Amino acid sequence: MTKTAKILLLLTLVLAFVLRVWKLGDNPPSLDWDEASLGYNAYSILKTGRDEYGNFLPMSIRSFNDYKPPLYTYLALPAVAVFGLNELSVRLPSAVFGFLAVISCFYLVRLMNPQNIKLALLTAFFLSISPWHIQFSRIAFEANLALSLYILAITLFLKSLKSGIFYPFSALVFALSIYSYHSPRLIIPIVVLGLVLLYFKRVTGKLPWFLTFVVLLFVTAFPVIKEINRSTGARFSSVSVVNPDEKLGASIAAMEFDRLRGEPFGKILHNRRLVFGREILAGYLDHFNFDFLFLTGDPPGRHHAAGMGMLYVTDLPLILLGIVFLALNFKKKAFRLILLLFFAAPLASSLTTGTPHAVRAIFYLPVYQIIAALGLIRVSKKSYFKYVFCLLLIINFLYYLHQYYVHTPVEYASSWQYGYKEAVYESEKHYGSVDKIIVTYRYDQPYIYFLFYNRTDPAWYQSLWRGYAIKRAERQYDKYEFRNINWEQDSQMKNALLIGTPEEIPDNAPGITREIFFPDGTIAFRIVKRI
Known part of the structure; x- marks a missing residue:
């Protein structure tokens, strides 16, 4: 890496750090109830070894009967011990891991495409200023922690293809992501399977190390697998789109209508599997909604800045160009990996109500940033476009900062239980x-x-x-x-x-x-x- 590249990376990391810790205890303007719950349970475990319900070193945090994964709570213990129980100590782990995600993102792209340092630098920069990523790096949501670990685990897996000794570390970090949030419990098995199929020859070339990866991942994740029926099951049942009581009424009525009229295909056309399949597909496609991505975000005000989508408007043309470039170069394994991560990202969210959902679909990051960086690189040979884009991005970025620090604390205060x-x-x-x-x-x-x-x-x-x-x-x-x-x-x-x-x-x-x-x-x- 050249001296210029090192300086650019350092500046990007400084920017990422400042954007995630500046006035962290003051903005968002209040803790929401999930943050308060994570904080108090960390305080409770720190003082007694038990959560608020008296469970000793729990494998899931019961909280409001939604049974949160436990890792964030445990990671908050040092901050609560040092800074006391307050807004800063509760949010600090998320900010730290959000910053680390930018570093992991840089090395992930370097491993995907070692010859293109520009792509890695641009991706890291785009993630450092991403409204979506900044939003969740500044609040105590488990999803941001899980995302950071997810990026690091994939990075270590790709590193393992060259040196098998990294396989155990990849397995451990994948397992930690599973301990962090519910969504990775569905996404990670699919992504790991995709990685194995994509790099099959290189994986089998270091088979003993890979078998260590499989065994270690299973053993370390096993305690949380045991909890799935109780913790994840309780949470999933409360948000699942596959809810017979809510979704099958119209289907049953349609089948009865067809039965009374002697229609032979009613039971097939109105089958519950088709009903649930349509709901899941609709939820999946919701995540490609341009309003959600670029204009308004999803309904909860806690998930985005006022007047902003999850991405910058200036990202749109770059993402479209990047997708076209990926499709035209589909044979390259690195690009197939990007598409794998892209299409896997909303899978868990699509099974739930309230789609599109910015928290459950946070695993789109940093894929959108990689695609946008690809798009910019493909057209940046025309210098005038670079200048126009940089100007528009600066305007968009300054608008975001204004909205986040000036308007959001006022307009969305009630969403934060102020x-x-x-x-x-x-x-x-x-x-x-x-x-x-x-x-x-x-x-x-x-x-x-x-x-x-x-x-x-x-x-x-x-x-x-x-x-x-x-x-x-x-x-x-x-x-x-x-x-x-x-x-x-x-x-x-x-x-x-x-x-x-x-x-x-x-x-x-x-x-x-x-x-x-x-x-x-x-x-x-x-x-x-x-x-």
Whole structure:
């Protein structure tokens, strides 16, 4: 690698690091409930060796009965130990692994195409400024960790083709990705099989090392395989598109309609397998939606900057050119590998509801960046295009930064459950003077914020629930009760603090101690003290 290439790589990595850690604790403007849950469970394991439910070193984090994969929680332990339980410590592992993904991405492309250093540098640069990647590198979502490990594992696999000693490391990192998030549990077996078929001669040329890879991957992943029926199964059943109760009503009605009319093919044409197949195909194709990719993103405001898609608009022509180039050069193994990763990326997401889904489809990265880099290289011989593209990219990038740091914290604050931190601190001021603190459930999962920001003693909290089933709603502990507020009844309470929404507590309610506002000036919470 030339000195110029080293300097460009260093500058890219500095940019990637700054974009992922700058004001990490302040933006996004609040922890969402999943982040708070990961953080408190890390705190609980750090203090007691058990999660909030009292499970010793759990293989899945029960959380809100969605059973999160455990690796992110364990990786957050050092940051929580050093920095305390706060927004920065919870998000720091994601930022670090997001930065490492840029490094892995560079070496992945180098191994795919050793002669083209420009392709590797461009891909790393595009990933470093990717809105999709920055978004999830700055929040404590397990998917970003899984993606970083996934990229590294593939990189190590390609390295193993030259030196078999890297096979065990690839297996271990693939297994860690499986421990990180649900989607890799489907994607990784398909990608590994594709890698073996694509590089079959080179794999079998180092057969003992590859067999070590297979055995080690199975052994290390086996504990999580045992958990699949309980953890992944529970999560999958809640988001699966293959849901008979929701999807088969129309099919059954159509078959009955055909039966009454003597139509012989009704059972075939309206078969449940065809129904589910159409749903899965529709979900898969949703991920190629241009609005999702380039204009609006998916509906949750937590998944993208305001007014932005998952990719830059300037990426579109480059991606189209890159895809054409890949198709025309399909015989090259490196390009077939890119297409394998591209088409495998949305497989897990397509089996779920709410497609396209930016979190579950994050495994598109860095494939889109590789394809865009290929597209740029193919046309960059025309210098005027390079200048035009660079100008448009700079404008697009500056627009993204403006949207992310100025507009998003205001426009999407409610999506981040903004206001809970302030509500917890306000409740603490009145804790000693009331017998009961009622907190609305309108925004979902309020209890986790009170555990998090109060830094509730995990051993004490676990002892309250030992031997008892914990309900998601109407949870109670100590003075706290989490449920929706019925003002007509609850206004009659004595020695109580009510924390509710403006829809639940009227603006003329007596005893209002504070109103907590979203950044746009609308009311998030009204807090009333009944004496």
